[in-house]
Amino acid sequence: MRYPRHVRIAKKKKALTTTDPAVPNTRQPYDMFLVLDVEATCHLGTDFNYANEIIEFPVCLMQWMDKAEDGTAATLKVIDEFRTFVRPTWRPTLSSFCTELTGITQEQVDEAPPFADVLDDMRNFMVKHGLIDPITGQRVKRFCWCSDGPFDIRDFVVKQCFISRVPMPDWIQGDVLDVRxxxxxWLSLQTTQFTIPANRTMNGAMRRSLNIPAQLKALGLPSFEGRQHSGIDDTRNIAKIITELARRGLCLQPNTAIxxxxxxxxxxxxxxxxxEHLV
Known part of the structure; x- marks a missing residue:
């Protein structure tokens, strides 16, 4: 059927100005996503150069619900969660600042497994969902780790593997999707002007950045749910941000080297x- 010319022009304008978020129109190279936001030991005044030990290891596993044969998809869903507290071994006593910031108590970490055991449990979780081979540990599906900023894997996991004297598993190596x-x-691609606040880095330079509540607000999502700096709550909110980015057609793939x-x-x-070398 061929519409009259004025109808065709109207339909063309509508196609250029509206999109149906339920229709996948972006090819997505990865099948599943592991959203990670760890919490770690800290003291007032320390920074990312400190020998932090991981004390909470939470993951949201996300999967496409509508991926087509051509790889296009738009709907992501959290299908499972992994969460455990972790017992620090170098400095096993938490500072009051750390407990106040994260809400994690001394009793919770005292009763938790050490990091090496957490890696074993996480490996079993990934085998359960068919992400890695149960024998070799090699990747079976195309999955991507995600975090708010590069810090969780780039800093905390790398440092913790050293402190715990365990090799960094192959299944957590590779580049990471920095959701922030x-x-x-995404905001830079929009025609409406959006001012991103600037944070000062350690060397005094200014870096544009948004924390998790600000990202939610910028995307028009509901406010942060839960307690900020609770690893599992941070992870769940980051998953909501990723879901919205996917709905808006952003291609989700690694953008940060680890x-x-x-x-x-x-x-x-x-x-x-x-x-003697600690800052």
């Missing part, structure tokens, strides 16, 4: 921490 960077990229061999000055030999 993706949100800022280096498992990264080292800090306080790292000695075989997991030794040189306290």
């Amino acid at each position: 960077m993706s949100v800022m990229h 280096y498992p061999g990264r080292r800090w000055q306080w790292m000695g030999k075989r997991g030794q921490i040189l306290e």
